[in-house]
Amino acid sequence: MHKPLLVTDFLDRARDHYSEEEAVVATTGERYTYEELGERADGFAAALQERGIEKGDRVAVLDPNTHYHLEAAYGSMQIGAVHTPLNYRLTPDDFTYILEDAGVDAVYADYDFAEKIEAIRDEVPTETFITNDTDAVDGDWESFEAVLDENDGEYDRPDMTEDEVVTINYTSGTTGDPKGVCRTHRTETLHAYIMSIHQEISDDDIYLWTLPMFHVNGWGHIYAITGMGAKHICTRGVEAADIFEAVQTEDVSYMCGAPTVLNMLIDYYEAEDPATTGANDVRIATAGAAPPEATIRTVEEKFGWYLKHVYGATETGPLITTSDARRYFDDDSSDRFAVKKRQGFGYLGTEIRVVDEDGNDVPQDDQTIGEVVVKGNQVMEKYWNKPEATEEAFNDRAEGYYHLGDLAVVDENGMISIQDRKKDIIISGGENISSIELEDTLFEHDAVSDVAVIPSPDEEWGETPKAFVVPSNEDPENPPVSATELTEFTRENLANYKTVRRIEYVEELPTTATGKVQKFELREQEWEDEDRMVGQG
Known part of the structure; x- marks a missing residue:
């Protein structure tokens, strides 16, 4: 049997089985069940269709980690539109390029960042502009709540196939302008599946949003947390005091954070000595750079959290490797820190190789350096409107593999460790x-x-x-x-x-x-x- 893999299935499943369970704790204080979250996503979907947005049109979301981001993303995807999340740290000129390059038809922007879009709205093809606080925004913007209130949530969900592009995530290129990473229903779905396994996500998880939702769709957590029926704790920023408070008051069990976030938490802990857990054990995933052993030691031994080190890139899902290989270390031994700081080996269904300039595998001697390449169902479909860049990314040293541009060594267990970068x-x-x-x-x-x-x-x-x-x-x-x-x-x-x-x-x-x-x-x-x-x- 073949059943199409569609990202809309994640929210559908949560509504079917967890409709009365708490889905989201909003930054504004409201708490929404999965049925309520679904109804709000339906309302946004209906509003987009009323404004002429059709299947395949691009809808941009510029928002911190609020419930509006989740609603706008699912609302867009439910009508077959292409979710295009934007990095709120970019400049108006950056947004001009992205909105033009993607041909964005509608934008939802949080009130804190709408001014960056207002400054360039006459230069871009976008016609629909929605925000969550019109009083705080200059210009002619529609209210998110008003567009939901004006309809009954009825919309037409088009037929969709798993190979159609459903998100475009823009990433900084080494040369020239940013590239739009095209991800299909299939790549997003399979990434969420395997990430759920390796990150051990379950329906009683309480997930704190410290990782930006715009960053590769929050590493796929907008799908996985939702589909599993777990709870989202939304945030408007990353402050150490707020993180520790949320862990205690909301009984957070899982979060993500770059090594710089870990360092921020450690600094605050050493100065203020806060409680580090609530009713649940805490695990945290980190990526972006290998954390030093001392950082891992503090997080695990002083905070009492379990750290998972993962690795990837926007083009690869992002997650493709993990060092959480418990048969290679003892939880009570300090030897585990040397293993955990490595990028590790491939996720399920993911082929990781380290190859020399001729495309041959380097020996597993933990000394010989080569480039990391990958094959996996979570890897992107293509770059938006950049066929030459796509061809090069998949065929430089090893044909048919995505080339990450990171240089690594491999140990006897097949675990990689990044040593340098090929890319600028x-x-x-x-x-x-x-x-x-x-x-x-x-x-x-x-x-x-x-x-x-x-x-x-x-x-x-x-x-x-x-x-x-x-x-x-x-x-x-x-x-x-x-x-x-x-x-x-x-x-x-x-x-x-x-x-x-x-x-x-x-x-x-x-x-x-x-x-x-x-x-x-x-x-x-x-x-x-x-x-x-x-x-x-």
């Missing part, structure tokens, strides 16, 4: 930052003659951008612009998390005979005191 990507606090984009921005300043940006080790963020700048007067001792002024220049022209706060003036950059900048030399210099050239959060 900096991962700071869990956010991908293109060094090329930062270089292009700095080149716009008249006082910059040449520049190279690399990741620099950072205790708080894992790594942070550092720019080596050749000043226009070629005098690094007396440059015509201060480092502080260049930092402010990047802050004014980029999303805040991309700001270049470390700048070193140099006479020249290391280059090859053909003039290509050898960033590897700069990275070796910057990371000489570290055991690998990637950040540990």
Whole structure:
């Protein structure tokens, strides 16, 4: 028997079996059952159809982790529209590109971020603009609650197939503009299935949203938590005090957090000594950079939480590996920390390889470095409107595998450990930052003659951008612009998390005979005191 895999099944299942159970604790204080959440999603679906949104049209969502995000996502997908979540940390110029590139037809934006869309609405093809607080937003916006109230929730759900694109997630590229990662009903569904297994999600879980819902659909938790009938605890931001309070008052059992979030929690714990659990045991998943063993030790031994280290990319679901292999460590032994800091081996149904430049597997000696490539049902379908980039991503070293651009070693058990990056990507606090984009921005300043940006080790963020700048007067001792002024220049022209706060003036950059900048030399210099050239959060 073949039954199509559709993301709409997740909310349908929750409504069928958990209709009277609490589904969402809203940031505004309301508590919704699964039936109520479903009714609100139905209302949004009906409102979109009334405004001419059809199957295949793109609907963008710009929102922190609130119930509105869940309702807008499911409302869009129920009519066959393509859910297009937006990173609220981006600039209006970034949104202009994305809305134009995706051809977005409707936008729901939270009141805290709607001004970024209002600033560019005349430049984009979007015609429908909805927010959750019209009083707090300038311009002509419709009220989310009003559009729900104006209909009875009746909408026409079109026929859908599992191979149709249902989400587009934009990711920072190493060159040029962001790329839209196209994910189908099938890829989203299978990712949610296998993630539910490896993350041990059950219907009595209470999930705290510390991971952005926009980030690869919250690593698939908008589907898995819903489909299992578990409870969503929504948030408007990530503050250590609020996280510990929610863990206690809502009996949180599961959450996610980049290593920088773990560090923030540790700092708060050491200063304030809060209670770390409520009625439930807590497990936390981390990704983005390998956490140091000391961080894992504090989370597990002092907080009493169970840490799961996972790995992937926007293009891969994201989750493709786990180091939670309990037959390889004893829960009471400190040896487990060395295992848990590795990226691990593949999720169910996922083939992970580390290959050399000829596409051959490197030996499992934990020494030989190769590039990580993957095959799996959770891997993206394609890049939106970028066939050449798609072809390269799947066929560079090993034909038919997605190439992650991370360089790793493999141990005797087949567990990988990331050592370096092939791509010009900096991962700071869990956010991908293109060094090329930062270089292009700095080149716009008249006082910059040449520049190279690399990741620099950072205790708080894992790594942070550092720019080596050749000043226009070629005098690094007396440059015509201060480092502080260049930092402010990047802050004014980029999303805040991309700001270049470390700048070193140099006479020249290391280059090859053909003039290509050898960033590897700069990275070796910057990371000489570290055991690998990637950040540990």
